[in-house]
Amino acid sequence: MAEDDRELGRIRASLYGGAIGDALGAEIEFWSLDRIRARFPDGIDRILPHDGVRAAITDDTQMTLFTAEGAIRSVMRSIAKWGGNAAVVAGGVVHHALLRWYVTQGESSPIAWVDHVGLVRDPRLHRRRAPGATCLSALAAGREFGEWAQNDSKGCGTIMRVAPVGLLLNLQQVSQAPDETSHLTHAHPAERNAAQAFALLLSFVMEGLPLSRALETLRRAHLDAHVLKAIDAARDARPDGNAATVESLGGGWVAEEALSIAIYAALVGRDFEEGLRIAVTHSGDSDSTGAIAGNLLGLLYPEQVMAHLWRQQIECADLIGRIATDLHRARRPDENFVRDLWRFYPGV
Numbered sequence: 001m002a003e004d005d006r007e008l009g010r011i012r013a014s015l016y017g018g019a020i021g022d023a024l025g026a027e028i029e030f031w032s033l034d035r036i037r038a039r040f041p042d043g044i045d046r047i048l049p050h051d052g053v054r055a056a057i058t059d060d061t062q063m064t065l066f067t068a069e070g071a072i073r074s075v076m077r078s079i080a081k082w083g084g085n086a087a088v089v090a091g092g093v094v095h096h097a098l099l100r101w102y103v104t105q106g107e108s109s110p111i112a113w114v115d116h117v118g119l120v121r122d123p124r125l126h127r128r129r130a131p132g133a134t135c136l137s138a139l140a141a142g143r144e145f146g147e148w149a150q151n152d153s154k155g156c157g158t159i160m161r162v163a164p165v166g167l168l169l170n171l172q173q174v175s176q177a178p179d180e181t182s183h184l185t186h187a188h189p190a191e192r193n194a195a196q197a198f199a200l201l202l203s204f205v206m207e208g209l210p211l212s213r214a215l216e217t218l219r220r221a222h223l224d225a226h227v228l229k230a231i232d233a234a235r236d237a238r239p240d241g242n243a244a245t246v247e248s249l250g251g252g253w254v255a256e257e258a259l260s261i262a263i264y265a266a267l268v269g270r271d272f273e274e275g276l277r278i279a280v281t282h283s284g285d286s287d288s289t290g291a292i293a294g295n296l297l298g299l300l301y302p303e304q305v306m307a308h309l310w311r312q313q314i315e316c317a318d319l320i321g322r323i324a325t326d327l328h329r330a331r332r333p334d335e336n337f338v339r340d341l342w343r344f345y346p347g348v
Helices: 003-026 033-039 059-082 091-104 133-141 163-168 177-182 189-206 211-219 225-236 243-247 255-268 272-280 286-300 302-307 309-313 317-331 337-341
Strands: none
Touching (some): 003 059, 003 163, 003 272, 003 286, 003 302, 003 309, 003 317, 059 163, 059 286, 059 317, 177 189, 189 225, 211 225, 211 255, 243 255, 255 272, 255 286, 272 286, 272 302, 309 317, 317 337
16 A cells, blocks of 8 residues: 555545544443443443434544544645645634534634635534533633634534544644634643644644654653543553443543543544544543544554444544545645645635
C-alpha cells in the first residue's frame, strides 16, 4: 500500500472509530455500572438504538465533523488568500463551522453572517443529542469569529471534537491550533491542554510512532500538571480492563479524565472492539470516552475498523467517509484542491 493510501485509510478509520465509540456509548451514558452489567452480563456486544435511531451519533461526532469542515475551509482560505499549500487551522474559520453546528441544534447564531454551505444542509445533523451546555453557552456569547470563551469550564467538549486537527496537521504544524480551537468554547487551561495533548498524540501515531513511544514523547511536551497526572494514571493502572479500574481514572466528564480513559483503553485493549468496550463500560460520560478512544484505536487498528459491522451500521457513515477523504486531501493539497472542493468548503 502506498504511503498516501495508508494515510487516508488511517484518517478514515480514526473518524469512523470515533463515531462508533460515540454511538456505542450514547444510550448508556448516565447509566450506572450496575445497570450496564445487568443489560450486558457478558459485556457490551452491540450498539443500542438512541433517540429512536440505530447506531446514532451524538453531539461528539457532530462537532467533530464540523471541526473537520472548519479545518478544511481553513486550508482553502489560506490557499485562496496567500497561496502555497501548507495545512493550517484558523480559529476564526473553525468558530464559523461550530456556529453552523450551533444552528443545527435549533439555535440562532449570535453572528449574523453565518453561511449555510456544507454539513449544515444535511437534515440528519439537525438532531439535538444532549449537546454540552458549555459549548452552547460559549457559542451563544461570541460576537465575532475567533472570539475566545469567557468561562472556567472543565468539561470534555474540547477533547471530544479535536481529532481532525491532530489528523490534519503534521508534527511540524500541530502546535497552537488545538488550544486555539478549544478556547472557542472552553477557557480552562487544563481542559485546553488536554485537547492539545490528544491532538499531539494522534499526530505522533499518524507519523508511525508506536503508542508506548508516542506517550513517552507526549510526556516531554509542555503539558499541564493535571494532564500529565492523567496520562500517568492511565499508564500505571492495572491492565485488567475492568470497569472498576476504568472508574478509578474518573468519569470522563472533564477533559483530562476522558483522555486518561481513552489512553487506558488503547493500552489495554487487545483489538479495536475490546478497546471500545473498555472505554464505554463505566458510569460516566460513555459516549465521549468512547468517541475519544475510538479516534485513537482507529489509528492503531485501521483494518479492523473498516471491516467491522458497526462501521456499516453507523449513522451518517457516508458523511464521515467523505469528510475523511477531504481532510486527507487538505493535509497536502494538490493543484486541483481548490477547483474540486471550493463549492463544498468555500474559503471565505
